Amino acid sequence: MRNRLRVLRAEKNWTQGDLAREADVSRQTINAIETGKYDPSLPLAFTFSRLFRVPIESIFQPDEAAADKLSKAV
């Protein structure tokens, strides 16, 4: 899954630590999400959505392979 977390965070001038404190997770978690190593749980995705006041789908998008698979399934 791809995400725009780093961009949204930069727009707010937040460090990873700031976002981690706001979302009540560790900085390691924020870093792992931003680098695409970890996909967050749905509640955490909703927390990001609330913090940045944008819909979840504008933060997280399926990567190319997953998007292809999804479009074939539909």
Place this chain on the structure above:
Amino acid sequence: MTAAESKGSRRWDWGCVGGMSPKERYWMTRFNTGALMWAISSVGVKLALTREVVSSGALRGLVVLVPVLVLGWTVYSFARFLGAADELHRKIHYEAMAWGFAAAAVVLCLSPFIEYLGFPRMNPVIALVPLTVGWSLGLFVGRRRYS
């Protein structure tokens, strides 16, 4: 006041190793202490029973319960640690546990067969060795993978 500030005890302490929250660190410390106490009490009880330090039947039964109670407290501490853990830390620990239990299962399943090769009957407690090694290895790999 931010959402994190309103939760108080769940605030994250960035100065500590691994970025554990105070609550996470609290339960992890208790788990580690419990594991150490369990090892010490197990050895102590074994010595007390084999050297007949405790001779009364009822008292022996009570003495045997000591490591069991300590282990119960240790497991409870670990469960509370997992409950307090950040979702990524929890995932890392679950994966590490899977490594440890898989390693222990392999050793336990192999033990009846290696007896045919002339090895002595293995004490099931030996399974703690691959469990601990696998768990530690899993933690190491998990922390590296998500860092």
